[in-house]
Amino acid sequence: xxxxxxxxxxxxxxxxxxxxxxxxxxxxxxxxxxxxxxxxxxxxxxxxxxxxxxxxxxxxxxxxxxxxxxxxxxxxxxxxxxxxxxxxxxxxxxxxxxxxxxxxxxxxxxxxxxxxxxxxxxxxxxxxxxxxxxxxxxxxxxxxxxxxxxxxxxxxxxxxxxxxxxxxxxxxxxxxxxxxxxxxxxxxxxxxxxxxxxxxxxxxxxxxxxxxxxxxxxxxxxxxxxxxxxxxxxxxxxxxxxxxxxxxxxxxxxxxxxxxxxxxxxxxxxxxxxxxxxxxxxxxxxxxxxxxxxxxxxxxxxxxxxxxxxxxxxxxxxxxxxxxxxxxxxxxxxxxxxxxxxxxxxxxxxxxxxxxxxxxxxxxxxxxxxxxxxxxxxxxxxxxxxxxxxxxxxxxxxxxxxxxxxxxxxxxxxxxxxxxxxxxxxxxxxxxxxxxxxxxxxxxxxxxxxxxxxxxxxxxxxxxxxxxx
Numbered sequence: 339x340x341x342x343x344x345x346x347x348x349x350x351x352x353x354x355x356x357x358x359x360x361x362x363x364x365x366x367x368x369x370x371x372x373x374x375x376x377x378x379x380x381x382x383x384x385x386x387x388x389x390x391x392x393x394x395x396x397x398x399x400x401x402x403x404x405x406x407x408x409x410x411x412x413x414x415x416x417x418x419x420x421x422x423x424x425x426x427x428x429x430x431x432x433x434x435x436x437x438x439x440x441x442x443x444x445x446x447x448x449x450x451x452x453x454x455x456x457x458x459x460x461x462x463x464x465x466x467x468x469x470x471x472x473x474x475x476x477x478x479x480x481x482x483x484x485x486x487x488x489x490x491x492x493x494x495x496x497x498x499x500x501x502x503x504x505x506x507x508x509x510x511x512x513x514x515x516x517x518x519x520x521x522x523x524x525x526x527x528x529x530x531x532x533x534x535x536x537x538x539x540x541x542x543x544x545x546x547x548x549x550x551x552x553x554x555x556x557x558x559x560x561x562x563x564x565x566x567x568x569x570x571x572x573x574x575x576x577x578x579x580x581x582x583x584x585x586x587x588x589x590x591x592x593x594x595x596x597x598x599x600x601x602x603x604x605x606x607x608x609x610x611x612x613x614x615x616x617x618x619x620x621x622x623x624x625x626x627x628x629x630x631x632x633x634x635x636x637x638x639x640x641x642x643x644x645x646x647x648x649x650x651x652x653x654x655x656x657x658x659x660x661x662x663x664x665x666x667x668x669x670x671x672x673x674x675x676x677x678x679x680x681x682x683x684x685x686x687x688x689x690x691x692x693x694x695x696x697x698x699x700x701x702x703x704x705x706x707x708x709x710x711x712x713x714x715x716x717x718x719x720x721x722x723x724x725x726x727x728x729x730x731x732x733x734x735x736x737x738x739x740x741x742x743x744x745x746x747x748x749x750x751x752x753x754x755x756x757x758x759x760x761x762x763x764x765x766x767x768x769x770x771x772x773x774x775x776x777x778x779x780x781x782x783x784x785x786x787x788x789x790x791x792x793x794x795x796x797x798x799x800x801x802x803x804x805x806x807x
Contacts, residue, residue: 340468340722341366343457343481345382347414347712348700349472350440352719354413357449361723365444368456368478382452383414383440385433386476387500387588389630389638391418391709392759394429396783397776399760400709403739404429405783406790407713410740413443414712423629424550426518432632460484460696468722470697472715475675477702482676485702489683499590499643502651503667504627506635509552513660514627517549519611551628552637554660555614555621556607564657565602569595571650588706590645590672606641625658636667644670679755680704680747687731688718688744694731697722704747706757713740713760714747734793737766738786 340356342349345367353363370380378384395401407415421435444450458480460471473481556564571592594601603609607623614621627637644651648669656662680703683690688703690696699718700711717740721731734741742765746758758764768781 339364340470340719340726342470342472342719344472344474344700345369345444345452346472346474346700347383347708348474348703348715348718349470350383350444351412351414351712351715352470352472352697352699352722353444353450354447355411355716355719356723356726357447358411359720359723359727361449361726363450365450365452366457367452367454369454371454372456372478379434379437380454381434381437381441382444383417384437385431385708387643388628389423389430389433389436390425390628390640391429391431392707393427395427397779399739399762399765400707402783402786403709403713403743403760405787406734406738406740407709407716409787409790409794410716412712412716413440414708417443421632423632423634425628426550430628430630433630435632457481458484460488468695468697468725470699470715470718470722471702472698472700472718473702474711475677475701477676485676485678489678499588499645499672500670501639501642502644502655502670503630503636503638504661505665505667506637508663508665509627509637510660510662514552514554515615516551517553517612517615518551521549521611551626551640552660553612553614553621554625554627554658555609555612555617556623556625556659558622560657560659561603561607561623564654565595565599567654567657568592571646571654573645573647573650588643590670591642592644592646625661642670645672646670675701677702677704677757679752681750681752681755684748686733686741686744686748687721688714688733688747689721689725689731695725701757704755704757705743705759707759710743710758710760713743716740717744732793732797735789737782737789738793739765740790742766 339362342353342363342365345365349365353365357363367382391404393401394404396405404415417436417439418429418431420439421432423430423432445452456478458478460481461469471485477485569592573592591602591606594605603623607625609621609624612620612624625642626640628640630636630638639655646654651669652666655664678698684698684703685691688697688699690698697718699715703714705711705714717733724731733744736742736745739760743760746764762779762782765782765786768778768785
């Protein structure tokens with residue numbers, strides 16, 4: 339038997355993998371006994387930030403990581419694929435359908451039990467059973483202090499922010515056009531059609547059937563007014579904010595804005611690859627909205643995570659064309675994100691260096707992103723099952739995305755450690771002679787999938803892991 343603290347993406351994936359290998363699992367999830375500041379339900383694997391799992395093609399590292407996870411029988415990827423919503427070349431999901439699918443799968447598995455309780459301590463000796471700590475970025479104060487005592491000075495934290503979500507029917511669709519950047523879309527014959535309201539009809543450029551995002555175009559003067567209001571708005575009070583560190587990949591939009599007047603136009607508001615069908619020109623700046631649920635009545639503002647006070651958010655965001663009278667289903671907010679210094683604490687098997695029976699997985703282990711968190715849980719779950727069965731813990735080759743992520747977390751420079759998303763940059767370079775960037779990525783992806791298939795073939799039982807009970 340193994341025990342897992344935390345029923346998020348990493349914890350659920352770890353449980354599914356271990357149970358699929360025939361090992362009994364107990365998940366300890368503190369909600370709803372104790373809620374967090376940002377969770378809204380008691381479902382497992384609830385997505386509290388974006389509903390996007392990012393790129394889904396093999397020309398980017400996270401797309402490769404997803405394909406590797408699919409080949410390893412990932413529950414998270416199965417649920418995400420089943421509940422995807424239009425998002426161009428990315429994989430985005432209906433967050434409620436996704437979390438419900440994961441919850442149903444976990445609760446119906448005959449080898450998995452879910453106990454709703456807060457765990458405040460890490461057992462000093464878990465030699466009777468392997469233990470996976472997968473408590474995520476919102477680890478409770480009591481357990482966070484326990485982990486800090488366990489790992490010493492290597493315990494770190496930073497602040498994270500989430501984006502607002504608007505009610506689609508309150509958008510002014512006469513000012514908004516539908517398009518994916520460069521016309522890229524994953525929508526096919528079997529994909530659900532976007533359900534954004536179209537009261538004005540195709541003539542206004544709202545739904546030309548060529549894209550999965552809603553785009554709010556801005557002229558130069560509109561961008562200027564928005565920028566001035568954003569940089570002058572009042573932020574919410576965050577405990578210890580003066581010393582807070584934000585993850586660079588998820589900066590609040592007002593923090594980015596303070597770096598320079600044009601910063602947003604080269605970041606979340608970049609207009610490249612988009613043409614306003616009403617003018618035939620590329621706008622000065624664009625705010626993109628991504629469908630947040632399958633019904634298509636909720637849209638999130640892409641890259642607009644924020645720490646502004648809610649009243650200020652309503653005032654500033656109303657300056658975006660099309661959002662003048664928008665109703666917000668959820669305002670953006672800031673929350674603490676806790677993680678350990680992986681290189682000083684972890685091996686590439688996701689076991690701690692000091693104890694074979696203790697694992698960390700998910701964002702608390704020092705990865706960033708939904709897919710990366712689930713991937714770490716996938717390997718931690720398999721290896722915890724191996725330990726429970728008296729077998730050797732294993733990790734895929736470093737030439738795979740999932741192996742490279744494990745290597746980074748356990749071997750990066752501990753003096754300047756920050757959580758990371760998967761990138762081709764942390765994987766070994768492609769074979770010599772491949773010069774073009776696109777070809778290098780393709781070569782890395784092809785090599786990774788070959789290496790993963792060979793790794794799986796070394797132990798045939800791995801091919802059966804992740805199957806439905």
